[in-house]
Amino acid sequence: MLPPAPASAPAPLALLQAHWGHTAFRAGQEDIINSVLAGHDTLALLPTGGGKSICFQVPALARPGICLVVSPLIALMKDQVDNLRKRGLKAEAIYAGMSHQEIDQALDNCVYGRNVKFLYVSPERLLTELFQVRVTKMNVGLLAVDEAHCLSQWGYDFRPPYLRIAELREKLPPGTPVIALTATATAQVQADIVEKLKFGPNGQVFRQSFARPKLSYSVLHTEDKLRRLLEVVRGVGPGKTGIVYARTRRQTEDTASFLQQHRFAAAAYHAGLPADKRTKVQQDWIADKVRLIVATNAFGMGIDKPDVRLVAHLDAPDTLEAYYQEAGRAGRDGLFAFAVLLAGPNDGDELRRRTNQSFPPLDTVKRVYQALANYSQTAVGGGELAAFEFDIQQFAETYRIKAVDAHNSLKILQREGFVQLNEAVNQPARVHLVINHQDLYAFQVANAQHDLLIKALLRLHGGELFADFQTISENALATHLRRSVVEVRQQLRYLHTAGILHYQPKQESPQAMFTTPRFDSAKLPLDQVKMTAARNLARHKTNAVAQYLSGTRCRQILLLSYFDETDPKRCGVCDICLAEKKAAQAAEQVPSLREPLLAQVRQAALSPRELLARFPPKDAAAVTAAVREMVDRGELAYAADGTLQAKP
Structure with a gap:
């Protein structure tokens, strides 16, 4: 059994200062790190921007051996490996798209020295024969599971390969602790993570509140989202950095063009752009040369830009987990920031339509699976973990499949563990x-x-x-x-x-691969019971988003209740709280406005708009409330022409 970190090991704070230059841990980080150093299996739930990577990177440096990190996102792995190397720490990564020689070399580096301290692995690579043989020769001191909600079928981004991580634990030195990390997990998902990873009896769970006290959530109902977005951007203030999330590539480009026309430094970002263009847009945004980046939802993962003042959504994400993560990219510096969701009159119905559409008939799913085999020229029984370039638009056109059916069928095949889709990553030669x-x-x-x-x-x-x-x-x-x-x-x-x-060679296209040997599509063992459960879960999550859109309670309470926080407190800064605060302040002013209003109306019959114009704009809500109350009391009355008159 591996012992806890030796007494002579560097202190966590000293490591933090030496490698990251920080003089103190963020709230909750030190307790999590101490749990890992004591050898306990640990689940860490930290809000977006809470500094999850530090929670496994620091104890990994204090413990002997390599830290094995399981992560589902290639871009995130590459970013973390690059950042560690810049800090003088040796790290390797293994993921789809690498050649056999590259994987072999990376594993050799971990087995035979070279002081490699971190090995990042995508989940589907864990149980390949090559990895299985080599990992038993490594001195693994810590297993870290990032985005651990992917373990749970009750989560919003279930990845079947994650379920096999527990098998990997059996091949590691006895007593090797695991740390699982996520920013979004309901109580049910938390229990699932602990069970699936086979936590020991001394397992610890650390959960911070998901509350963001200085993040103002708002849902703005509008029939003209671009015009409303313009108002929001102007309201946040000149020169402020923001992210605008759009659902489609075309929408990102149209929105960025609209903002540019109104003299905002904006740029579009999506997977369809050439890799060098994507890189330049991202770098320009990080350097504040571009203030507003209009992107599809993959943007922002692993990007540590703390001064984002605005995250706006042109459409609601499919789940509150996704919305919380994306909105949480605003205000990571702890200063006031805004998360704005623009809602059209039919958005709730559109959400439900998309959810129903995301479960195409079984025959369609099998047809897409067969088409994928033809596209990649993969024979029955072959193709396992062999990545190939994949353009979904070209794929759909080639096989005369509706793009939406191709997309949704591939998502089902991925959730069922038959294929894996990987985002476009700029991989130099x-x-x-x-x-x-x-x-x-x-x-x-x-x-x-x-x-x-x-x-x-x-x-x-x-x-x-x-x-x-x-x-x-x-x-x-x-x-x-x-x-x-x-x-x-x-x-x-x-x-x-x-x-x-x-x-x-250089790679910059999205990729796909079969995660099992390819089946005869007619015999594809899709589990109808699991698919029905997934459909019901998706509908539940869609209803939660629709309730958030139409909710009349504090937005933070709605979010925290969804994540099973007990007795969540009002934030005081969301649109609902601010409206209630404004209404309360207006009500307090009503008594003092009664006589001035009567005096104005007695001088001349006035329309409500004319009456409002005779008072300061800051008092508009109070004047409106006072007029309404005075009409109810019979002190004012509407004449036939719509003007207000004082009753004798």
């Missing part, structure tokens, strides 16, 4: 020299036509090419050699085939 210096020199002498390229690789990237895969720029090589990029790629492919180097 990589090269690893696989022969030694002497053999390489001999090859260069015998093959002069390749000598210049090999010298250019070594000049630009150094001897590290012999040790591991290195990111290269095909454009930089082409410029250096005064050749076309096409010629450089052809030459790199030849050297790969000749066994001189391993070359992994």
Whole structure:
């Protein structure tokens, strides 16, 4: 059994200061870290922006061995690995789209030293034969499960491969603790996580309130969302940073163009953009060159930008879990921020329609599965975990399937554990020299036509090419050699085939893969009972969103009640609370306005609008309330022409 962290291990705060430069932990982090260091299985529920990664990264540095991190999002893994490496900490990642050689090299680095401290793994890779053999040779000191709500069929983003993490625990050294982390989990989901990960008897659960005291939630009902969005952006103030979430790629572009026309620095971001364009838009936004980024919902994961003052949604997400996570990207610096949901008159009905549409007939699901096999040229019994580029629009057009049916059928196949869809990730080209210096020199002498390229690789990237895969720029090589990029790629492919180097071309497209050996589509073992349960759960979650849209209670109370927080308190800053506060203040002013109102009306019969114009704009609500009360009391009356008159 692995012992707790040794007494001589660096103190958590010292590690935090040394590697992250922070002088104190955020609320709740230290208790979670101490639980892990004591060897306890630990579930940490922290609100979005609460600093979950620190809760496993710090104890991993204090404990002996590698920290194995399970994460479902490639972009998030890449960001965290890059950030750790920038801090001088060695980290590796294994996910779909990597070549066998790259995976083999990363695992070797973890088994045979090189001081690797973190290994990030996508869940479907955990139980491959290659990983299973290597992990038993690693000195694993901690297992971290990020986005742990994916374990639960009662959650909003269930991933079947997560259910097999418990099997992995059996292959790790006895007593290796697990830390599971999530920002969104109901009580039922929490219980599911603890059960599925087989927490020990001393397992600990740490839960912070999901309340965000300085985040003002609002639902604004409107028939013209773009005009209302403009008002919101102007109201937040000039120069403030914000995210506007849209449901479709076309909507992101149209909205960004609309904001630009009104002189706001805005840009669209979605998976259909070229990778270099996506990267530039994101970097410009982080650097405040672009103030408003209009994006589909994948944007924001893993991006640590604390000064976002506004998150606006043009359409309601399908679940409150998703809304809480996306809205929570505002105000991570603890200062006042706004989360605004724009609701049209038919949005509730549209939500329910989309939910019903998301469960196409079984025959359609099987047809899409067969089409995916044809698209990827995968034979029955083959294709397991072999990723391929996947353009859903092209796929739907090629096989004459409605895009919405293709999308929803693939989601069902993913939820049932048959396929995996991966977001578009900008993966630069990589090269690893696989022969030694002497053999390489001999090859260069015998093959002069390749000598210049090999010298250019070594000049630009150094001897590290012999040790591991290195990111290269095909454009930089082409410029250096005064050749076309096409010629450089052809030459790199030849050297790969000749066994001189391993070359992994640049990737920037979404990918898909079969997570099991491919079935005959007619015999695809879809579980009708599970699918019916999933449909009922989706309808329950849709109803919760619809209730949030039409709710008349404090928005924070509605959200916290959904997440099973007991006795949630009013926030005082949402649209409902502010409206009630304004109404109360107006009611207090009513007595003092009675005589001034009567005096105005006695001078001349006035319409309500004319009467309002005779008082300061800040008193409009109070004047309206006073007029209503005086009409009810019989002190004022409406004449036939609509003017107000004082009764004798």
